[in-house]
Amino acid sequence: MLDVEGLAKATGAGGREEIRIQRQISLPWSEAVRISVRNVTMRLGRTMITASGIVLGIAFLSSIWTGGVIEDGLQQARLEQERELVAATARDQAESDSGKTEASAAISEEERRAQSSKRIWLVVMSLLVCGVGITNAMLMSVTERFREIGTMKCLGALDNFIVRLFLIEAMALGVLGSVLGTVLGHLAMLGIFAIRERSLSVAAKMDWGQMLTYLLLCVLIGTVLSLVSAIAPAVRAAHMRPAAALQSEI
Amino acid sequence: MAKIECPECGEQIETTGIVTVCAKCEADLREVMEAARRERDERMKTIVRDDSVTTHEFIVRTRDLKKIYIMGEIEVPALRDVDLDVRRGEYLSIMGPSGSGKSTLFNMIGGLDKPTAGRCFIEEVDMAQLDAFELAWLRCRKIGYIFQTFNLIPVMTAMENITLPMIFAGMGTDEMMDRGRELLDMVGLGDRLDHKPYELSGGQQQRVAVARALANSPAIVLADEPTGNLDLHTGKEIIDLLKELNQFSGVTIISATHDLKMIDVSDRVVHIRDGEIERIEHRADIDLEVGGMGE
Numbered sequence: 001m002l003d004v005e006g007l008a009k010a011t012g013a014g015g016r017e018e019i020r021i022q023r024q025i026s027l028p029w030s031e032a033v034r035i036s037v038r039n040v041t042m043r044l045g046r047t048m049i050t051a052s053g054i055v056l057g058i059a060f061l062s063s064i065w066t067g068g069v070i071e072d073g074l075q076q077a078r079l080e081q082e083r084e085l086v087a088a089t090a091r092d093q094a095e096s097d098s099g100k101t102e103a104s105a106a107i108s109e110e111e112r113r114a115q116s117s118k119r120i121w122l123v124v125m126s127l128l129v130c131g132v133g134i135t136n137a138m139l140m141s142v143t144e145r146f147r148e149i150g151t152m153k154c155l156g157a158l159d160n161f162i163v164r165l166f167l168i169e170a171m172a173l174g175v176l177g178s179v180l181g182t183v184l185g186h187l188a189m190l191g192i193f194a195i196r197e198r199s200l201s202v203a204a205k206m207d208w209g210q211m212l213t214y215l216l217l218c219v220l221i222g223t224v225l226s227l228v229s230a231i232a233p234a235v236r237a238a239h240m241r242p243a244a245a246l247q248s249e250i
Numbered sequence: 251m252a253k254i255e256c257p258e259c260g261e262q263i264e265t266t267g268i269v270t271v272c273a274k275c276e277a278d279l280r281e282v283m284e285a286a287r288r289e290r291d292e293r294m295k296t297i298v299r300d301d302s303v304t305t306h307e308f309i310v311r312t313r314d315l316k317k318i319y320i321m322g323e324i325e326v327p328a329l330r331d332v333d334l335d336v337r338r339g340e341y342l343s344i345m346g347p348s349g350s351g352k353s354t355l356f357n358m359i360g361g362l363d364k365p366t367a368g369r370c371f372i373e374e375v376d377m378a379q380l381d382a383f384e385l386a387w388l389r390c391r392k393i394g395y396i397f398q399t400f401n402l403i404p405v406m407t408a409m410e411n412i413t414l415p416m417i418f419a420g421m422g423t424d425e426m427m428d429r430g431r432e433l434l435d436m437v438g439l440g441d442r443l444d445h446k447p448y449e450l451s452g453g454q455q456q457r458v459a460v461a462r463a464l465a466n467s468p469a470i471v472l473a474d475e476p477t478g479n480l481d482l483h484t485g486k487e488i489i490d491l492l493k494e495l496n497q498f499s500g501v502t503i504i505s506a507t508h509d510l511k512m513i514d515v516s517d518r519v520v521h522i523r524d525g526e527i528e529r530i531e532h533r534a535d536i537d538l539e540v541g542g543m544g545e
């Protein structure tokens with residue numbers, strides 16, 4: 001028979017020692033960032049796939065908006081050209097053609113309204129596409145790590161540690177992916193228009209102020225979407241009982 | 251509101267934290283107040299409510315522990331009224347065929363799942379009464395877990411895996427590194443600090459897991475089939491390691507297993523069948539049996 005009593009006494013002393021150094025449970029932000037960065041860089045392949053979901057979605061949105069701004073610019077340029085032409089002819093035949101000019105302006109107004117509703121439809125579609133894409137990417141990247149989450153909870157992680165880790169990750173992925181996507185979509189559209197118009201003058205003709213607003217909006221939307229779509233699965237995963245999280249197999 | 255004592259003149263001062271100087275001698279009280287606050291926080295969050303608990307004979311007790319899993323419309327009872335007392339410093343094995351409920355029992359004792367009915371006490375504290383913070387604290391400091399599938403964090407090195415629970419426990423970096431190195435040395439992996447789990451063999455991974463379980467010097471180490479994924483030889487090594495820990499540091503080890511090699515080192519073996527304790531063997535009885543077979 002083993003001397004359980006003796007062992008009990010030995011642990012008793014150890015236990016008291018332990019109580020003296022007790023502190024609370026914590027996860028400093030610096031550590032959280034370090035772990036998250038590690039998570040992103042170590043699974044680079046997986047991260048790229050998640051990020052490409054964001055990149056593609058945002059590139060789509062960015063390209064639609066860029067295309068819109070470029071078209072507006074081109075149309076504006078064409079309109080001005082036309083107006084100049086009209087003005088030049090008007091100088092010659094001041095009275096006779098005034099009716100015609102109004103008619104052509106009305107047509108372009110109607111055209112533009114049709115075009116803008118088409119564009120809104122495209123923007124809504126692209127928002128849906130990138131919303132779904134990003135949500136799916138984030139959902140998968142959280143779900144496939146349930147086991148890891150369960151392990152962390154066994155090691156004493158609070159629910160909010162888990163959420164924090166995933167939010168930092170989603171934030172990083174969101175910002176990087178959106179910036180990349182925005183730039184890609186923008187450049188692609190510029191390229192397409194430059195080829196179509198056979199000149200780089202498209203860049204000069206568009207409203208850069210408006211363009212910049214749209215590009216920033218793209219980055220913002222991408223980041224917010226990835227954060228929002230990561231919150232739900234991260235919170236769900238964090239609230240799981242460790243036993244359930246550990247048993248999940250993917 | 252807390253009562254603190256002025257270090258200069260010994261005056262007892264009641265303060266809410268706004269006044270930071272002694273009313274009598276105007277000494278700076280911020281340091282003392284900070285210490286008092288920390289102490290109070292610790293006291294409040296400490297599951298072990300006072301030092302005397304370490305003298306409890308039983309570190310784990312379960313009473314009428316019941317767990318029913320609901321699979322679709324069928325209720326599957328995994329545990330039926332399990333009463334189990336585990337002594338401090340004991341090496342206890344829970345044996346039984348797969349599906350007998352030993353892993354469920356492991357989850358209940360470890361606070362990883364909630365029982366359907368009944369109670370489970372750790373150091374005489376009813377786990378059902380603990381809030382999320384206290385449960386996390388318990389998992390972080392009182393219990394170390396070892397799993398069949400090792401469950402190391404794949405993106406972290408051996409060292410980082412071991413220091414993770416120490417980060418949660420708020421240990422300083424230097425102290426953490428020292429302890430991490432010490433633990434890895436102890437399990438014989440002192441030269442594998444920076445290896446990732448996939449660069450280690452199964453046995454080595456399990457050693458890292460053992461070291462991680464001990465990170466915050468827990469009172470209990472819970473092992474769920476620790477040798478299940480290991481070959482005979484490596485499994486024996488892990489068992490020996492656990493036994494050594496049990497003997498030298500006095501940590502209580504509770505291991506769910508169906509590895510017969512465990513019987514040799516266990517103080518008691520609890521046999522579980524269909525969610526019920528079938529019988530409990532003591533080491534003395536087992537020795538006798540083994541002796542008898544040898545003749």
